[in-house]
Amino acid sequence: MSHPLSERIKSLPASATLAMAAKARELKNEGKDIIGLSLGEPDFNTPDFIKEAAVEAINADYNSYTPVDGYAELKEAICTKFKRDNGLEYASNQIVVSTGAKQSIANVVQVLINPGDDVLLVAPYWVSYSAMVILAEGNPIEIRSGIETDFKITAEQLAAAITPKTKLVMLNSPNNPSGSMYTKEEYEALAAVLEQHPDIYVLSDEIYEHIHYDNATPFSFAAIPSMYDRTITVNGLAKAFAMTGWRIGYLGGPAWIAKACTKIQGQVTSGTNCIAQRAAITAVQAPVGKIKYMVDEFDFRRKRIIELLEDIEGFEVNVPKGAFYVFPDISSFFGKKLNGKQIENASDFAMYLLEEANVATVTGDAFGCPNNIRISYAASLEEIEEAIRRIRVAVS
Ligand code: PMP
Numbered sequence: 397m398s399h400p401l402s403e404r405i406k407s408l409p410a411s412a413t414l415a416m417a418a419k420a421r422e423l424k425n426e427g428k429d430i431i432g433l434s435l436g437e438p439d440f441n442t443p444d445f446i447k448e449a450a451v452e453a454i455n456a457d458y459n460s461y462t463p464v465d466g467y468a469e470l471k472e473a474i475c476t477k478f479k480r481d482n483g484l485e486y487a488s489n490q491i492v493v494s495t496g497a498k499q500s501i502a503n504v505v506q507v508l509i510n511p512g513d514d515v516l517l518v519a520p521y522w523v524s525y526s527a528m529v530i531l532a533e534g535n536p537i538e539i540r541s542g543i544e545t546d547f548k549i550t551a552e553q554l555a556a557a558i559t560p561k562t563k564l565v566m567l568n569s570p571n572n573p574s575g576s577m578y579t580k581e582e583y584e585a586l587a588a589v590l591e592q593h594p595d596i597y598v599l600s601d602e603i604y605e606h607i608h609y610d611n612a613t614p615f616s617f618a619a620i621p622s623m624y625d626r627t628i629t630v631n632g633l634a635k636a637f638a639m640t641g642w643r644i645g646y647l648g649g650p651a652w653i654a655k656a657c658t659k660i661q662g663q664v665t666s667g668t669n670c671i672a673q674r675a676a677i678t679a680v681q682a683p684v685g686k687i688k689y690m691v692d693e694f695d696f697r698r699k700r701i702i703e704l705l706e707d708i709e710g711f712e713v714n715v716p717k718g719a720f721y722v723f724p725d726i727s728s729f730f731g732k733k734l735n736g737k738q739i740e741n742a743s744d745f746a747m748y749l750l751e752e753a754n755v756a757t758v759t760g761d762a763f764g765c766p767n768n769i770r771i772s773y774a775a776s777l778e779e780i781e782e783a784i785r786r787i788r789v790a791v792s
Pocket of ligand 1 (some may be wrong): 571601645
């Protein structure tokens with residue numbers, strides 16, 4: 397029976413990462429020993445000093461509706477953080493706190509995009525960007541990159557993708573799924589192109605900001621003076637503070653955009669959770685050194701997973717500088733049979749790994765990179781080592 401759902405929801409693709417996690421869960425329920433390397437979630441607990449702030453907030457009776465754009469103290473703390481870590485001067489009326497960075501991004505797309513506007517997605521890009529653009533009736537336009545350019549685009553590629561319909565460019569560094577990071581110089585080259593197009597806005601998703609390795613330095617696009625007035629900087633607590641379920645994200649940007657985001661949020665969700673916001677004040681103010689133990693552990697696993705993957709014939713492995721994913725090119729398997737199963741694309745390959753090796757990964761198709769799969773190393777070292785051992789057996 398067909399249900400009378402709106403065209404809007406029918407046009408929306410389901411999340412590939414969540415679909416993979418659901419399939420993995422199904423196999424797990426059938427008794428299979430599945431190792432899940434498909435989700436982007438730190439396997440640490442939220443640090444105690446943040447949990448304590450939440451308990452204090454409960455006992456201090458923080459239980460009423462919150463201001464739609466976030467508690468004033470939290471917004472002040474976010475302004476200080478932007479200055480401290482990013483060299484960005486934002487006033488309180490330029491900040492909006494949301495239910496996860498996801499809502500911050502969805503708000504920006506909703507308030508800027510008209511039906512028919514083009515939004516440039518720098519592939520590989522996070523799965524939800526294109527879905528959010530489709531919901532706003534915009535056109536997601538991919539600018540592709542591959543492992544040969546460390547998954548980064550050039551200024552020439554950006555210039556070639558711009559049309560009179562282009563309204564927004566979505567950037568993400570450190571990147572999910574590739575872990576690549578744009579340098580200041582690389583971002584300045586992209587900014588030089590955008591300087592010729594004053595009507596184009598930029599969303600810079602910096603949620604993996606604190607998770608980086610090999611002395612790579614994160615750089616905020618809005619820190620380029622000519623880009624400040626048209627860049628929206630999005631960040632959140634989920635990844636660096638192991639707070640995925642607390643649902644706190646935020647943006648800094650032009651006051652008129654912040655005001656519009658507050659307006660939409662006021663009609664759709666209201667201000668985000670009171671206890672999580674109180675705890676977020678403590679998290680945002682914490683010196684970055686307080687979470688270094690997690691980054692060090694991710695770095696250790698990163699080195700190990702690269703070493704193990706590089707040893708498998710047919711895998712071309714990138715060296716991520718940030719986040720907690722590797723994004724190997726596995727296109728050498730396309731057109732071949734593995735254990736009698738025909739592999740035509742990255743989705744076939746990811747499904748093959750799930751069924752034959754019982755390891756859940758995500759197809760690169762979901763991120764606009766059809767030659768790759770994403771493997772998360774936000775898992776224990778034992779799980780990572782066993783997963784890669786199984787993958788090696790399954791593909792050799
Ligand atoms: N941006 C990127 C690149 C992400 O990977 C994620 C989470 N997977 C988000 C935004 C959303 O973060 P949050 O959990 O704060 O909504």
